[in-house]
Amino acid sequence: MSFDSMGIEKTAMDVLRKYPLCDHCLGRLFARLGVGLTNEERGRAIKNYLLMSIHEKIISEGLSDEAINDLKVLALSGHEPSISFLRNLGIEVSPMPCYVCGNSIFNRLDEWARNIADSLRSLNAEYRTFRLGTRVPSDLLSRELNITTEFNISTAESIKRELNRELGKRVSAILGLSFSRESPDVEVVLDITTGSVNIQLMPIYVFTRYRKIRRFTKRASIRWPTDYIAQVYGAQGIIVHSGGDEVSNVRVLGNGRPLVIQVIKPSKRPSLNDIIASLKNTDDYDVIFDGMEYVRGSIIRRIKARSREYVITYRVLAVTENPITDETIRSLHEYFRNRQVNQRLRVKGRVRRRVSMVYELNGRAIGDRLMELLIRCQGNLHVRGFVHGGFGDIEPSIAGTLGFGVKPIEIDILRITD
Numbered sequence: 432m433s434f435d436s437m438g439i440e441k442t443a444m445d446v447l448r449k450y451p452l453c454d455h456c457l458g459r460l461f462a463r464l465g466v467g468l469t470n471e472e473r474g475r476a477i478k479n480y481l482l483m484s485i486h487e488k489i490i491s492e493g494l495s496d497e498a499i500n501d502l503k504v505l506a507l508s509g510h511e512p513s514i515s516f517l518r519n520l521g522i523e524v525s526p527m528p529c530y531v532c533g534n535s536i537f538n539r540l541d542e543w544a545r546n547i548a549d550s551l552r553s554l555n556a557e558y559r560t561f562r563l564g565t566r567v568p569s570d571l572l573s574r575e576l577n578i579t580t581e582f583n584i585s586t587a588e589s590i591k592r593e594l595n596r597e598l599g600k601r602v603s604a605i606l607g608l609s610f611s612r613e614s615p616d617v618e619v620v621l622d623i624t625t626g627s628v629n630i631q632l633m634p635i636y637v638f639t640r641y642r643k644i645r646r647f648t649k650r651a652s653i654r655w656p657t658d659y660i661a662q663v664y665g666a667q668g669i670i671v672h673s674g675g676d677e678v679s680n681v682r683v684l685g686n687g688r689p690l691v692i693q694v695i696k697p698s699k700r701p702s703l704n705d706i707i708a709s710l711k712n713t714d715d716y717d718v719i720f721d722g723m724e725y726v727r728g729s730i731i732r733r734i735k736a737r738s739r740e741y742v743i744t745y746r747v748l749a750v751t752e753n754p755i756t757d758e759t760i761r762s763l764h765e766y767f768r769n770r771q772v773n774q775r776l777r778v779k780g781r782v783r784r785r786v787s788m789v790y791e792l793n794g795r796a797i798g799d800r801l802m803e804l805l806i807r808c809q810g811n812l813h814v815r816g817f818v819h820g821g822f823g824d825i826e827p828s829i830a831g832t833l834g835f836g837v838k839p840i841e842i843d844i845l846r847i848t849d
């Protein structure tokens with residue numbers, strides 16, 4: 432790859448002739464060139480090199496108006512060696528404020544970093560990682576963009592990136608925190624116009640699968656362990672996202688149902704192992720959380736989208752109006768192999784239609800009017816209605832197919848394939 436060494440030098444000089452820029456703002460135009468340098472060092476190095484080139488020219492060709500004008504350009508951008516050079520020639524130049532930042536931003540980095548650190552300390556919460564952002568006035572951003580567009584510069588980075596990085600370095604040095612772009616414990620936003628600091632404790636997402644091993648009479652059966660988890664995290668609240676749900680008197684056995692617990696504004700960050708251990712030590716074993724792990728929030732949408740495609744195996748104990756035999760159940764087995772079921776459901780006063788698959792149905796007669804069924808079906812089948820017919824709203828149903836009343840008395844979920 433060839434490299435035109437005149438490129439940076441010429442571009443920088445052209446920019447400075449039109450716009451006086453401080454070392455930071457000049458260096459930022461070439462941020463992608465050279466590693467291990469700060470933008471301030473880049474800008475400074477370019478100005479030093481430009482002065483040396485002008486000096487070399489003066490030595491070989493004598494002092495020209497052009498050389499003096501170029502020295503003035505450097506001096507106006509605040510380059511001290513150029514100011515001294517001109518002063519020795521009897522020319523006084525006082526620098527102009529930087530066209531982009533007005534020299535009022537980068538001298539405040541330490542002050543802002545201290546304010547951010549103070550705000551974080553006063554949070555009274557545990558955190559190990561942070562992400563930092565800045566709000567920068569839009570006229571400043573557009574001045575910066577004008578330059579890169581006008582001079583067709585493709586090596587620049589934005590002032591926000593430089594600010595975020597420089598402030599981040601300072602804050603992490605003060606507090607011993609590490610930086611996390613993907614999943615920080617806390618997020619800080621500094622408004623550089625007002626100096627105000629906005630801090631947000633980021634939510635924690637815990638994935639688990641729950642089993643309910645007892646039939647509840649109340650609906651809010653998984654509330655107990657989730658409330659306990661909220662307490663352990665010192666959280667302001669909790670949102671439970673599950674892949675579907677079931678009525679309270681349905682047990683969830685087998686591998687359990689996927690669930691994400693969103694912990695809002697946690698002030699403590701105990702290890703998951705501690706939480707798992709303390710959940711196990713409690714007397715209440717009605718709801719069991721298995722395989723707890725930390726996840727990203729984006730998993731919630733995936734779980735919700737997937738839940739209707741779950742394949743769920745139910746065990747249903749049902750009493751029948753007329754006597755039932757294994758023979759009858761075998762005919763149900765034949766009839767309901769891979770069968771579509773149409774459901775008319777009333778949700779908040781509105782009728783909704785839904786089609787779900789029943790993949791397989793097996794069972795046995797337990798008594799004269801009692802049967803146990805295993806139903807493997809799509810996750811969004813209203814299984815209770817499917818058994819008793821839902822007063823004609825579910826077609827075909829078991830009761831409808833048999834031609835007499837069937838009443839489910841126990842329903843368990845044996846397996847959820849997600």
Ligand SMILES: [Zn+2]
Pocket residue numbers: 452453454455456457529530531532533534
């Ligand atoms: Zn500047």
